[in-house]
Amino acid sequence: MANLRLTLAVGDYEHTRDLASGDVRAEGIDLTVLRTPIEELLLRYVRHSEWQVSEMGMGPFASLLSRGHKDMVGIPVFTSRVFRHTSLYLRSDAGIQSPADLVGKRIGVPEWAMTAVIYVRAVLQHAYGVDLRSI
Template sequence: MTDTRLTLAMSESDRTARLLSGSRVLEGFELAPQQASIERIFEVQMNEAAYDISELSLASYLIARGRGEARLTAIPAFLSRSFRHNAIYVRSDSPWKHPSELKGRRFGFPEYQMTAAVWVRGLFRHEWGIANEEMEWLTFRPERIPVETPATLQEGDIFEALAAGRVDAIMTARRPPAHLFPDSAEGGVLRRLIPDVWDVERAYYGRTGIFPIMHLTSVRAETAERHPELPRRLYELMLEVKRDAAAQMLETIKNTTVNPWLWESAERAMGLMSGDSWPYGVAANRAQIETFIAYLQEDGMLQRPLQVNEVFHPSVLDT
């Protein structure tokens, strides 16, 4: 492998497709995409720092930084963001309609340290008035890096566990299978906990300004040391790719998705979010990263407090 051939591991989206296909190039470097599931990418990068550039869990990266892990650095190109109110599910025959009703219940996550789970526990504490110790936490896969948690690891599938009543509610980044939760979200064994959840999420954003970050972009520190210009140039390229994706989404000559009301949704988001529905950069995201760091501390998963300027490569701190 030549010094300028860099391994790249990312899930495909409109923020990454042009990089993975090679239609957008990083001048002076050859990007070599690697095939793996996002869960596998996270595990390999966190434990082996195997990729020069990779998508990475915000939570796991910060936990490792708090322990003094120095094999990775990061740039503020956030490849996954999602409100997670809509990712909380219960059985359709359950009586609960609001998270505050789940106090003392059995609540399942795929993994305790996953970023989405950290956000949801923060919501329980700060939005819905339930402390960590007032819930029974269950998980359904081993932690990708070792962390002490109050959760009990379960065997089996998280969706089937909910359907069978072995857990009262779950949060899952992945949509439940169609035989339990139809495409219309109606008439299945499972349902979303919160009625009118999309309006609830918009109201949350209106109050807080938070569109929760899930994944950032990691760079192997050794690679950044060999090529000190890389982190900034990579950030600028990824910012251009993201802007191109937004412009393509709004172009009405051709709908690039199978959603007939894509443009209505996109225009509504742009109006609510001041014209940038997916912000990159440190400045635009500093407040919510500080909030997330505080949530990790409340969860007991940070060995020391972190400052935002410690999270990213020095060359991108002015973004």
């Protein structure tokens, strides 16, 4: 039987490079890897279905499902398991010493539904008691 031919679009990360280079292979699959800028990946996948397999965060996936995109199947492959507490940056002159000091401050995020941002919001709210409406 012929191998299954798949095209996978992922960002260019250290943790996906061995797959992209072919150093790691799945038996029975002829895989073409497209290193795609993360900013383009979701939009191109949803609008044009250019490939069969796509990197997608939990947040955008859940959002798409809730809006009727039922032609996708999420599989539990987590290529990056990052402790999101280290994903917060602040100005040294902001006067912030603890999460409680965020009250009344402005914060910037790349995208509200981005998975990393969902995790950070959950950590601030549930681990540190920060009311997200107050920032």
